[in-house]
Amino acid sequence: MSDARDPQLLKGVLPMLVIGLLGAAESYGYELVTRLRTAGLDGIAPGTVYPTLTRLEREGRLTSRLVPSPSGPARKYYRPTPAGEAYYASALAAWDELGAVVGAVATRREDDR
Amino acid sequence: MTLPLADRIRRWRYLQDVELWLDPMPGRRRREVLRELRTNLADAAQDVGMARAIEDLGKPRALARSYLDTEPRRRPSWSLGVLGAGAVLAVALLALMAYAAGMADTLLATGGGTATGGFLGLRVVTEASENGLGWEVSGWSWALSIATVLGFLLASASWRLVTGGRSGG
Numbered sequence: 091m092s093d094a095r096d097p098q099l100l101k102g103v104l105p106m107l108v109i110g111l112l113g114a115a116e117s118y119g120y121e122l123v124t125r126l127r128t129a130g131l132d133g134i135a136p137g138t139v140y141p142t143l144t145r146l147e148r149e150g151r152l153t154s155r156l157v158p159s160p161s162g163p164a165r166k167y168y169r170p171t172p173a174g175e176a177y178y179a180s181a182l183a184a185w186d187e188l189g190a191v192v193g194a195v196a197t198r199r200e201d202d203r
Numbered sequence: 204m205t206l207p208l209a210d211r212i213r214r215w216r217y218l219q220d221v222e223l224w225l226d227p228m229p230g231r232r233r234r235e236v237l238r239e240l241r242t243n244l245a246d247a248a249q250d251v252g253m254a255r256a257i258e259d260l261g262k263p264r265a266l267a268r269s270y271l272d273t274e275p276r277r278r279p280s281w282s283l284g285v286l287g288a289g290a291v292l293a294v295a296l297l298a299l300m301a302y303a304a305g306m307a308d309t310l311l312a313t314g315g316g317t318a319t320g321g322f323l324g325l326r327v328v329t330e331a332s333e334n335g336l337g338w339e340v341s342g343w344s345w346a347l348s349i350a351t352v353l354g355f356l357l358a359s360a361s362w363r364l365v366t367g368g369r370s371g372g
Binding site: 137142148163 | 205206232236238239240241242243245246247250256261266269270272273
């Protein structure tokens with residue numbers, strides 16, 4: 091993705107990306123940051139991801155469990171709840187619809203030139 | 204893996220700052236957030252070092268604000284209120300010291316003696332001679348009392364008790 095990523099756009103899609111990744115495999119906070127970076131959000135700040143996890147858990151879209159860690163205190167692993175999966179499906183559909191609109195506008199613009 | 208002492212101190216100082224700004228968050232959740240940050244910092248430090256791990260989290264106040272933005276309602280921050288009241292008192296104390304020093308300076312310039320003045324409602328008696336300086340402050344300052352209370356109320360965002368402290372996030 092571009093380095094000129096709009097922070098507001100990222101803020102809007104981050105919950106969807108977080109739930110999407112956690113739906114594939116549960117993760118703890120820092121591990122999720124590295125997975126987001128590997129997925130293409132190379133500049134994502136942990137300070138953006140961790141509060142999102144806290145918010146999604148408070149909203150009932152994520153659940154967590156503590157797993158003892160060999161490197162120190164127990165890690166908090168997150169995974170989506172059924173409500174989180176429903177949110178993900180809905181957000182993904184909305185994203186696809188929006189993407190289709192953006193694509194249509196771009197195509198028309200090219201055609202009109 | 205055990206973190207080096209220097210890294211643990213650095214992390215502790217950073218989390219102390221975050222905790223101060225997280226004061227409006229309910230205690231149980233605040234402790235959970237701090238515990239998780241502590242673990243995540245240890246994990247990140249293994250990859251990039253503690254200094255970079257802390258830098259990646261951003262300024263403590265900004266990080267705390269990101270967490271508080273996710274709160275359904277925000278409480279007043281009594282710790283910040285105490286700091287606000289303390290700041291008002293510290294400024295007043297400095298001003299009082301400057302006032303008293305000015306009185307002593309004037310007395311010494313005129314050959315010494317005793318003078319009485321008023322500062323924000325307080326009675327300030329200054330005695331200055333070649334042998335030494337002396338001050339006596341007495342009375343009660345309503346202006347300072349009100350300013351201190353206002354400093355506490357403003358810094359603690361105490362209006363959230365009335366408004367319910369709804370956040371925008």
